[in-house]
Amino acid sequence: MRFGIQVGTxxxxxxSAAQVRDHVRGIGxxxxxxxxxxxxxxxxxxxxxxxxIPQPLVLLSYLSGMAPEMxxxxxxxxxxxxxxxxxxxxxxxxxxxxxxxxLFGIGLGYQDAEFEAFGVDKxxxxxxxxxxxxxxxxxxxxxxxxxxxxxxxLRGATINPKPLQRxxxxxxxxxxxxxxxQRAPELGxxxxxxxxxxxxxxxxxxxxxxxxxxxxxxxxxxxxxYRDLCVAESSQEAEVRVRVxxxxxxxxxxxxxxxxxxxxxxxxxxKRDRLIIGSPxxxxxxxxxxHREFGxxxxxxxxxxxxxxxxxxxxTIRLFGDEVxxxxxKLTGAGRIP
Numbered sequence: 001m002r003f004g005i006q007v008g009t010x011x012x013x014x015x016s017a018a019q020v021r022d023h024v025r026g027i028g029x030x031x032x033x034x035x036x037x038x039x040x041x042x043x044x045x046x047x048x049x050x051x052x053i054p055q056p057l058v059l060l061s062y063l064s065g066m067a068p069e070m071x072x073x074x075x076x077x078x079x080x081x082x083x084x085x086x087x088x089x090x091x092x093x094x095x096x097x098x099x100x101x102x103l104f105g106i107g108l109g110y111q112d113a114e115f116e117a118f119g120v121d122k123x124x125x126x127x128x129x130x131x132x133x134x135x136x137x138x139x140x141x142x143x144x145x146x147x148x149x150x151x152x153x154l155r156g157a158t159i160n161p162k163p164l165q166r167x168x169x170x171x172x173x174x175x176x177x178x179x180x181x182q183r184a185p186e187l188g189x190x191x192x193x194x195x196x197x198x199x200x201x202x203x204x205x206x207x208x209x210x211x212x213x214x215x216x217x218x219x220x221x222x223x224x225x226y227r228d229l230c231v232a233e234s235s236q237e238a239e240v241r242v243r244v245x246x247x248x249x250x251x252x253x254x255x256x257x258x259x260x261x262x263x264x265x266x267x268x269x270x271k272r273d274r275l276i277i278g279s280p281x282x283x284x285x286x287x288x289x290x291h292r293e294f295g296x297x298x299x300x301x302x303x304x305x306x307x308x309x310x311x312x313x314x315x316t317i318r319l320f321g322d323e324v325x326x327x328x329x330k331l332t333g334a335g336r337i338p
Contacts, residue, residue, distance in 0.1 A: 002038065004039060004300030006303075027313065042074070071101040074104060076107035088140060127150065133187050170337070174194060203293075225290065246275065251263070
């Protein structure tokens with residue numbers, strides 16, 4: 001297996017610019033020091049005064065310079081809001097800067113305010129994304145691209161430089177319902193389960209995904225997966241550290257109409273189905289269970305929520321990196337994604 005850290009998502013809105021910079025730099029440096037393989041960042045627009053979310057391609061470019069041997073990836077990039085030429089150019093540059101270690105995680109988006117701000121009809125988001133990703137892949141791989149589609153039109157278009165990964169970076173597709181999981185292979189190379197997904201949903205969705213792959217003649221080669229994580233010297237200490245902040249972020253998910261499942265549960269219910277938590281030994285066993293049951297090959301983690309002491313995030317990174325990663329890799333190998 002490979003492991004990563006999600007950086008820069010849902011930071012406290014009251015932090016100064018210097019605090020944001022120092023935090024993301026500290027998280028990136030700690031992950032690199034403690035044996036992690038990748039750094040990931042998500043995208044939101046107009047998040048409001050209570051939350052800070054640095055834009056992912058800018059953040060990942062910065063972090064790739066700090067940790068040149070690590071993978072960098074979007075988890076996720078809101079593709080329907082963007083022009084595919086711009087996306088192809090920016091992601092190709094990031095793949096070059098990261099030494100061919102960029103993973104392009106995409107999502108369709110769901111917040112009305114974002115679509116309204118960009119002047120994009122939300123009802124067209126899947127069609128726009130499907131046309132855009134096909135065009136982006138062509139621009140990554142080909143010269144003199146002609147395209148006459150529903151949303152985008154090009155004549156003789158070539159981007160330069162092209163990605164180091166040929167024909168282009170892997171595309172990971174976020175999907176929150178059984179219907180969207182079934183369509184994920186139309187857009188990308190892997191389905192990317194969210195940290196918000198319960199184990200019950202994963203158990204329902206994985207057979208659907210594998211069936212679609214089989215119908216298309218594509219092998220199942222494992223899953224990337226985004227999860228929540230807290231490691232401390234004991235499970236009791238870990239729970240004390242995250243309980244209030246963790247309940248609060250899922251209440252927020254419930255109030256802001258995140259798609260998919262219900263999220264208005266108490267900590268015990270959320271912990272059982274979504275949170276990897278405990279001592280290093282307990283967390284190791286939980287991670288190995290995800291590997292065995294769901295075929296997880298590359299797993300990355302949110303380790304910080306608004307209201308939680310940032311020092312605890314760094315301790316989670318240290319304990320997991322030093323005490324869990326070596327044991328898990330010894331048992332599972334290096335991982336197959338990408």
